[in-house]
Amino acid sequence: MKLLLGVDVGGTKIGVGLGDSSGKILGSSYRDNRDTDPNEMLPWIVSEANRLTAEAGVKVSDVAAFGISAPFPADAARGIMVRPPNNPHWRNVAILDYLRDNLKIDGCFENDANCGALAEWFFGAGRGCKDFIYLTMSTGIGGGIIASGNLVRGGKTLSAGELGHICIELNGRQCSCGMKGCYEAYCGGRAIANRMAQELKDQPDSMIMKLAAEPGKPDMRTLEAAYRANDPYAVALWQEMSLRNAQAIGLFINAFNPQRIVLGTLAWAVGDIFIDPILKELPRFCWKELLDVCEIVPSELKRDISSYAGIAAALNYLKENGKI
Numbered sequence: 001m002k003l004l005l006g007v008d009v010g011g012t013k014i015g016v017g018l019g020d021s022s023g024k025i026l027g028s029s030y031r032d033n034r035d036t037d038p039n040e041m042l043p044w045i046v047s048e049a050n051r052l053t054a055e056a057g058v059k060v061s062d063v064a065a066f067g068i069s070a071p072f073p074a075d076a077a078r079g080i081m082v083r084p085p086n087n088p089h090w091r092n093v094a095i096l097d098y099l100r101d102n103l104k105i106d107g108c109f110e111n112d113a114n115c116g117a118l119a120e121w122f123f124g125a126g127r128g129c130k131d132f133i134y135l136t137m138s139t140g141i142g143g144g145i146i147a148s149g150n151l152v153r154g155g156k157t158l159s160a161g162e163l164g165h166i167c168i169e170l171n172g173r174q175c176s177c178g179m180k181g182c183y184e185a186y187c188g189g190r191a192i193a194n195r196m197a198q199e200l201k202d203q204p205d206s207m208i209m210k211l212a213a214e215p216g217k218p219d220m221r222t223l224e225a226a227y228r229a230n231d232p233y234a235v236a237l238w239q240e241m242s243l244r245n246a247q248a249i250g251l252f253i254n255a256f257n258p259q260r261i262v263l264g265t266l267a268w269a270v271g272d273i274f275i276d277p278i279l280k281e282l283p284r285f286c287w288k289e290l291l292d293v294c295e296i297v298p299s300e301l302k303r304d305i306s307s308y309a310g311i312a313a314a315l316n317y318l319k320e321n322g323k324i
Helices: 038-055 095-103 112-123 183-187 189-199 207-211 220-228 232-256 265-270 272-284 302-320
Strands: 003-009 013-020 025-032 065-070 107-111 132-135 143-147 260-263 295-298
Touching: 003 038, 003 095, 003 112, 003 302, 013 038, 013 302, 025 038, 025 302, 038 095, 065 095, 065 112, 065 302, 095 107, 107 112, 107 302, 112 132, 112 143, 112 302, 132 232, 143 232, 183 189, 183 232, 189 220, 189 232, 207 220, 207 232, 220 232, 220 272, 232 260, 232 272, 260 265, 265 272, 272 295
Parallel strands: 003 065, 065 107, 132 260, 260 295
Antiparallel strands: 003 013, 013 025, 132 143
């Protein structure tokens, strides 16, 4: 059994966790990460790593490796957080070297979506699969690909798996990444929220606007509630979202022939009304032979996935380097 440390750097929270290679979480700590200074947060990570190991009755030197789960854009090869979109003060932060130098143990740096895929692969809905895909399905759409029992990272920039930014509509809706027609621009939570706010800004009496928790700012919860109430606008948008999800997932099935595709937040939070319409439309977008051998399932780790993300990255690092 290997001891592992995980660091999860998110837009709103930062976490440190201690676990083992069986998936047992031995301790964890979280802190607000909005508008923070890395010069304050990096020493906190080290301090928490020392505290968690001491409370578990072990030393940091007993830990086999640490893993960092971080958002892109980043210099993954060197472990540098270049410009995470929700952390404006984190610019060109060499977090991997800092933790290696201060913890005195080896570790790795991974895209947060890849870490989600690794977490589900080792400890969740991807267990036992040699070929599977994980999709984050939340504010945006990220992806992680396991092929032939290995994480797919791609070439020099190690950026393979940006599945939310395949183009599904030529000259389509504007995406926050700068391109047009991206999958995320049609099915990402933020993109859908922005679309509803724009299309209904002059319709304050619409069900969507009435249900919005914050005036003028509907979100995916708003859309779900209106859809369940059979609001015509919500039903049409939900059907379009389901069709676009099926279109993209069908592309992934034909391209990668996975055993399983694991869907993140929206799939487990909303339930069957999210997945069932996708399954209904999928035969339009991929070969029957490939669809017949692919399961589409929600995340098993659900909201706990961030607790496993960095730990799973560390475990995969040991696997890739022949240490387990």
